[in-house]
Amino acid sequence: MxxxxxxxxxxxxxxxxxxxxxxxxxxxxxxxxxxxxxxxxxxxxxxxxxxxxxxxxxxxxxxxxxxxxxxxxxxxxxxxxxIRRSFQISQTFPELTALENAMIAEIAALETKGSLSSHAITDARMHAARGVLARFGLEKFADTRVATLPQGVKKQLDIAMAAVDDPxxxxxxxxxxxxxxxxxxxxxxxxxxxxxxxxxxxxxxxxxxxxxxxxxxxxxxxxxxxxxxxxxxxxxxxxxxxxxxxxxxxxxx
Missing domain, CATH: 3.40.50.300 (P-loop containing nucleotide triphosphate hydrolases)
Structure with missing residues (x-):
């Protein structure tokens, strides 16, 4: 078949x-x-x-x-x-930390599903954002400002953000x-x-x-x-x- x-x-x-x-x-x-x-x-x-x-x-x-x-x-x-994508030039927020970037991706995923609310930033979402970083081996950069990360790590983070919610x-x-x-x-x-x-x-x-x-x-x-x-x-x-x-x-x- x-x-x-x-x-x-x-x-x-x-x-x-x-x-x-x-x-x-x-x-x-x-x-x-x-x-x-x-x-x-x-x-x-x-x-x-x-x-x-x-x-x-x-x-x-x-x-x-x-x-x-x-x-x-x-x-x-x-x-x-x-359907999600990453870009040749990383689409991240350089002045925020890697964890904050992952959190934004989590909230954006809620928005695309129409379930974003004023309670979107919760302990559960924070835990999910940390889980995204862990999945892609980025947990050690959680509290690091993205602007200071090596280019390869920025790329990983950009892809991890695109992969939130398993497209x-x-x-x-x-x-x-x-x-x-x-x-x-x-x-x-x-x-x-x-x-x-x-x-x-x-x-x-x-x-x-x-x-x-x-x-x-x-x-x-x-x-x-x-x-x-x-x-x-x-x-x-x-x-x-x-x-x-x-x-x-x-x-x-």
Whole structure:
């Protein structure tokens, strides 16, 4: 019996005037998958993520989540539906502590579910926020101001905040960008492991093929705004066109 996809895109396209940033993007993601998206700068990777999460309205095509048409839905409504994301540049509050940031994410999750009240800041929510930090190995930074944290830790915190309330789909935009080579593997392990322990689907944009090989069971390669290859990671990374047009241009990005 074939598993029903949790998220699908059909013929997705995005035009900016006369420039086509993405075209004919048809993807089916299943629950529990960990998928890497690769491609050189300008290949359409982030445009795709922005359309799925509501930050860009598609020029054509359809996006379905759990069988529901969510094409053109706002970022707030996609988050409410169960699709979350992190950004290439961490979206945290630098003057607050890591715990305070996690607390804000907890309250925002209540708001997306329509259950935010004047009693949102409670001992229970504080306990939940500490639990989020612990899940991602960040508890030792709970009382540290975010502005003083290393870049890799800021990235972890940003992803931990996006993962509050266990979204069905989480999309990570270049989670290791700005992180030193020595820290990339450990940083990704601390992020992907807790996400994979849930039942959610993880899709991450990545330029480092070592990270892709290690953490993604499936890889989607973008080239000039469309999908060049989609399949098991080892097969995609061996694909002649992917090696010619994608890996050669992104190995050191």
């Amino acid at each position: 074939t598993q029903t996809p949790i998220l699908t895109t059909e013929g997705l396209e995005k035009r900016f005037g006369g420039v086509v940033a993405a075209r004919d993007i048809s993807v089916a993601l299943h629950a529990g998958e960990t998928v890497a998206v690769i491609g050189s700068n300008g290949a359409g990777k982030t445009t795709f993520v922005n359309m799925v999460t509501g930050y860009l309205k598609p020029s054509a095509g359809k996006i379905s989540f759990r069988g529901r048409d969510i094409t053109g839905m706002s970022p707030r409504d996609t988050a409410r539906a169960g 069905a789909v989480i999309l990570l935009d270049e989670p290791t960008s700005g992180v030193s080579v020595d820290e990339k593997i450990s940083m990704m392990e601390s992020v992907i492991t807790p996400l994979m322990n849930g039942e959610g689907t993880v899709l991450f944009i990545e330029h480092d093929m070592d990270i892709v090989s290690r953490f993604a069971s499936r890889t989607i390669a973008f080239y000039e705004g469309t999908i060049l290859a989609d399949g098991p990671t080892e097969e995609v990374l061996r694909n002649d066109e992917v090696r010619k047009y994608v890996i050669g241009g992104t190995a050191h990005a």
